[in-house]
Amino acid sequence: MAAGSPRPTSRDVAQAAGVSQAAVSLVLGEKWRGRVSERTAERVREAARELGYRPNLAARNLRLGSTRTVLLVVPALTTEFFAGVYTGAARVAAEHGFGVVLYPSPEGIGPARDPFASAQAALDGVIASSMAADALTAIRGDQLPLVMLDSDPAGSTGAATVNLDIRDGVRQVAEHLLGLGHRRFLHLAADIASWTFEVRARELAERLAAVPGTELRTVCAPISIEGALTAAESALAAPGPRPTALVCDDDKLAAGAYKAARRLGLRVPDDLSITGLDDLALATAIDPELTTVRLDAELFGERGMEALLAVMEAREPPQGDIPVELVVRGSTAPPGAP
Amino acid sequence: MAAGSPRPTSRDVAQAAGVSQAAVSLVLGEKWRGRVSERTAERVREAARELGYRPNLAARNLRLGSTRTVLLVVPALTTEFFAGVYTGAARVAAEHGFGVVLYPSPEGIGPARDPFASAQAALDGVIASSMAADALTAIRGDQLPLVMLDSDPAGSTGAATVNLDIRDGVRQVAEHLLGLGHRRFLHLAADIASWTFEVRARELAERLAAVPGTELRTVCAPISIEGALTAAESALAAPGPRPTALVCDDDKLAAGAYKAARRLGLRVPDDLSITGLDDLALATAIDPELTTVRLDAELFGERGMEALLAVMEAREPPQGDIPVELVVRGSTAPPGAP
DNA sequence: CGAGCGACGTTATACGTAAAACTTCCGCCG
DNA sequence: CGGCGGAAGTTTTACGTATAACGTCGCTCG
Numbered sequence: 001m002a003a004g005s006p007r008p009t010s011r012d013v014a015q016a017a018g019v020s021q022a023a024v025s026l027v028l029g030e031k032w033r034g035r036v037s038e039r040t041a042e043r044v045r046e047a048a049r050e051l052g053y054r055p056n057l058a059a060r061n062l063r064l065g066s067t068r069t070v071l072l073v074v075p076a077l078t079t080e081f082f083a084g085v086y087t088g089a090a091r092v093a094a095e096h097g098f099g100v101v102l103y104p105s106p107e108g109i110g111p112a113r114d115p116f117a118s119a120q121a122a123l124d125g126v127i128a129s130s131m132a133a134d135a136l137t138a139i140r141g142d143q144l145p146l147v148m149l150d151s152d153p154a155g156s157t158g159a160a161t162v163n164l165d166i167r168d169g170v171r172q173v174a175e176h177l178l179g180l181g182h183r184r185f186l187h188l189a190a191d192i193a194s195w196t197f198e199v200r201a202r203e204l205a206e207r208l209a210a211v212p213g214t215e216l217r218t219v220c221a222p223i224s225i226e227g228a229l230t231a232a233e234s235a236l237a238a239p240g241p242r243p244t245a246l247v248c249d250d251d252k253l254a255a256g257a258y259k260a261a262r263r264l265g266l267r268v269p270d271d272l273s274i275t276g277l278d279d280l281a282l283a284t285a286i287d288p289e290l291t292t293v294r295l296d297a298e299l300f301g302e303r304g305m306e307a308l309l310a311v312m313e314a315r316e317p318p319q320g321d322i323p324v325e326l327v328v329r330g331s332t333a334p335p336g337a338p
Numbered sequence: 339m340a341a342g343s344p345r346p347t348s349r350d351v352a353q354a355a356g357v358s359q360a361a362v363s364l365v366l367g368e369k370w371r372g373r374v375s376e377r378t379a380e381r382v383r384e385a386a387r388e389l390g391y392r393p394n395l396a397a398r399n400l401r402l403g404s405t406r407t408v409l410l411v412v413p414a415l416t417t418e419f420f421a422g423v424y425t426g427a428a429r430v431a432a433e434h435g436f437g438v439v440l441y442p443s444p445e446g447i448g449p450a451r452d453p454f455a456s457a458q459a460a461l462d463g464v465i466a467s468s469m470a471a472d473a474l475t476a477i478r479g480d481q482l483p484l485v486m487l488d489s490d491p492a493g494s495t496g497a498a499t500v501n502l503d504i505r506d507g508v509r510q511v512a513e514h515l516l517g518l519g520h521r522r523f524l525h526l527a528a529d530i531a532s533w534t535f536e537v538r539a540r541e542l543a544e545r546l547a548a549v550p551g552t553e554l555r556t557v558c559a560p561i562s563i564e565g566a567l568t569a570a571e572s573a574l575a576a577p578g579p580r581p582t583a584l585v586c587d588d589d590k591l592a593a594g595a596y597k598a599a600r601r602l603g604l605r606v607p608d609d610l611s612i613t614g615l616d617d618l619a620l621a622t623a624i625d626p627e628l629t630t631v632r633l634d635a636e637l638f639g640e641r642g643m644e645a646l647l648a649v650m651e652a653r654e655p656p657q658g659d660i661p662v663e664l665v666v667r668g669s670t671a672p673p674g675a676p
Numbered sequence: 677c678g679a680g681c682g683a684c685g686t687t688a689t690a691c692g693t694a695a696a697a698c699t700t701c702c703g704c705c706g
Numbered sequence: 707c708g709g710c711g712g713a714a715g716t717t718t719t720a721c722g723t724a725t726a727a728c729g730t731c732g733c734t735c736g
Contacts (some may be wrong), residue, residue, distance in 0.1 A: 003693080006483075009721095009722055009723085010722065010723065010724095011722080011723095018683065019685080019686090020685070020686050021686095021722090021723085022685080022686065022687075022688095022723095022724080022725075023684090023685065023686080024723095025723065025725080026685090026724085026725085027723095029724070030724095031724095031725095034682075034684085035683080035684065035685075036683095036684065036685070037683080037684065037685090040684080040685085055722080056400070056721085056722050056723070057401050057460050057725075058396050058397075058399035058400040058405065058721085058722080058723095059396075059691090059721070059722035059724090060459050060721045060722080060723055060724080061396035061399075061691095061723095062394070062396040062397050062400050062690095062691050062692065062693090062721090062722080062723075062724045063690080063691055063722080063724050063725085064691085064723085064724075065691070076421070077415055077420075077421030077424070078418040078421055079418070080415065080416040080417070082415075083414070083415030083442065086415070086442065087442070101439050101440075102439070102440040104421065104424065104425070104440075121716095122394065122395050122396050137579065138408055143345075155531055197408065218489070224619070225622055225623050226622075236522065252619070255619075255623040256623075258623070258625070259622075259623075259625075262625060281416070281562070281563055281590070281593075281620075282362060282619075282620060282623060282730055284563055284564075284597075284622055285563050285593040285594075285596070285597075285623065285624055286624060286625075287596070287597075287600060287624070287625065318607075347691095347692055347693085348692065348693065348694095349692075349693095357715080357716090358715070358716050358717080359692090359693080360693095360695080360714095360715080360716065360717075360718090361714090361715065361716080362693095363692095363693065363694055363695080364694085364695085364715090367693095367694070367695090369694095369695090370714095372712075372713065372714085373713080373714065373715075374713095374714065374715070375713080375714065378714080379716085393692080393693075394691085394692050394693070396691085396692080396693095397691070397692035397693045397694090397721090398692080398693055398694080399693095399721095400691090400693075400720095400721050400722065400723090401692080401693045401694050401695085401720080402693085402694075402721085403706080403721070426717055649727090668697080
């Protein structure tokens with residue numbers, strides 16, 4: 001293992017072990033049942049260890065025409081949610097001998113490099129979450145197996161989808177708040193044109209419309225604490241009867257809403273109930289702790305990877321949305337409580 | 339671009355354009371100044387576009403012996419800090435024609451796959467942050483250019499390091515609190531054996547030791563809100579005079595400390611001043627907003643990548659720590675304030 | 677006794693690209 | 707007019723691996 005010397009190749013190992021390069025490949029490829037004697041196999045392994053041999057992946061990929069590598073495209077890494085998705089996907093991938101490469105969408109990263117250029121390696125498949133349309137066409141152009149996370153199952157792309165049952169989560173939130181007696185609602189929505197947010201808006205509207213005497217206003221904000229703060233503050237300060245329940249599209253928006261409430265002198269939950277969606281660490285950091293919908297990010301990633309494996313093997317991907325769970329904490333109470 | 343057909347190769351393009359494969363390689367490689375006429379070059383480009391040609395990266399990597407891909411090893415993605423590091427590193431990398439692959443440390447991911455197996459692609463270099471020692475030896479075994487983030491510059495590895503000036507950050511925190519009049523301190527430390535945390539402890543102790551009449555106790559906790567909560571609660575409830583200032587190793591610990599204070603009926607900052615370190619979104623989500631040290635994650639990533647480029651080109655990596663800045667918010671006040 | 681077969685390997689080839697080395701043609705200058 | 711140099715390509719080779727195709731024994735069985 002002399003320093004500075006070029007990496008040893010399988011041919012070097014072969015020479016050291018006194019066999020042919022093919023034999024090395026057979027032994028190290030674990031596919032030598034009746035092809036090589038146990039004694040030579042051991043000699044080869046010994047030589048490989050001795051030289052510190054590592055197969056050249058570029059060569060292997062070229063030969064096999066596949067890299068056993070998959071790309072996970074996420075919109076951002078500004079919360080721990082997609083870290084969980086990655087963890088789940090990577091676990092399942094590893095069980096099948098695949099690796100996962102992470103690509104956070106090109107916010108702030110030069111547009112010159114698309115996901116594929118960035119990953120450099122050839123890819124065997126893609127899991128994409130809430131992505132921009134242009135990046136999507138780039139993918140389809142490559143004709144790669146594709147699974148979309150949290151996207152319209154009836155979308156025009158025809159790609160397989162894996163979704164959290166956000167609809168059910170919003171339903172649970174609505175029932176919870178209606179059950180507490182709330183009738184005047186404000187929806188603090190994310191200002192992103194994405195299916196997963198459209199679902200929230202639609203489901204909430206439908207659930208509330210089913211109950212006579214309810215009101216629903218909606219205000220959009222960028223997904224950041226600052227953005228939510230200003231949007232929520234002006235909406236809550238608007239004339240007319242004040243909403244008693246504030247449904248936020250995610251936990252970060254909810255955190256901004258807390259600050260808006262505080263500025264306006266509103267107590268949570270006495271004057272205003274607030275709900276989130278995600279169940280980030282943030283949800284239990286703020287006071288009172290946030291009533292929110294728990295999303296199982298790791299399971300989401302696992303299911304995504306399982307679906308991709310199915311697509312790659314030309315099997316039918318598994319169906320069924322991933323269940324979510326309402327977590328009731330201190331940010332919700334009956335309206336007008338003391 | 340018939341569907342299902344195998345991807346076109348440079349040879350297909352050559353045939354379509356009526357030239358040799360070498361000509362295609364020359365034209366598309368942008369290195370054909372005096373080698374190919376403008377007219378044929380255009381024909382080649384046209385044919386490539388027509389067929390939807392994408393070079394096979396595995397083949398290119400094999401030929402060039404380099405992948406222009408770099409690995410960024412991060413301890414976790416549970417806060418947005420390392421997302422910022424990635425963004426910065428990726429920006430600089432893109433400017434130099436490099437891609438960055440992200441590898442979150444193997445918490446929960448099968449140990450069977452080391453970073454290199456995971457990245458699948460061969461790598462040209464590694465930027466590693468606060469990593470475990472065994473993973474490090476795996477890297478050194480590969481003799482790859484390596485830059486360490488937030489690691490002991492006098493460490494035994496001899497690798498280049500890029501550091502935030504955490505020492506100065508802690509100094510600023512100490513001066514701020516001492517200036518407010520605090521004398522009894524509690525240090526809520528991360529229970530991770532890592533240089534970056536050792537620096538915090540050492541610097542804080544030194545700064546306080548320089549002022550007569552100060553007291554310092556230390557308690558360790560896992561970096562999570564829950565962990566910080568229990569550790570801080572029992573430490574604050576301990577007998578003897580209560581500390582008036584609580585210095586936390588990062589913002590997440592500080593968030594847990596808020597909850598501990600609340601449970602014990604202590605008001606922040608009147609009864610207890612609290613400081614963090616990181617300036618995450620979390621810092622402004624909690625009430626009162628957290629006095630903390632702002633770390634420029636993107637700049638950190640940029641510097642890391644610049645250093646790695648220097649190492650790869652056998653240049654001397656740039657020296658100098660990255661400055662940090664104390665951000666004073668509402669969580670600190672003079673002790674015993676009304 | 678020779679055909680056949682299994683064990684144990686080896687030789688040869690292909691993957692798709694980049695680039696060094698070579699060919700051909702032509703214009704131009706001494 | 708001979709040769710030189712440059713433009714415009716082409717032919718060839720190498721990168722490191724996996725595997726199909728091909729020996730070569732020694733033994734067994736009909």
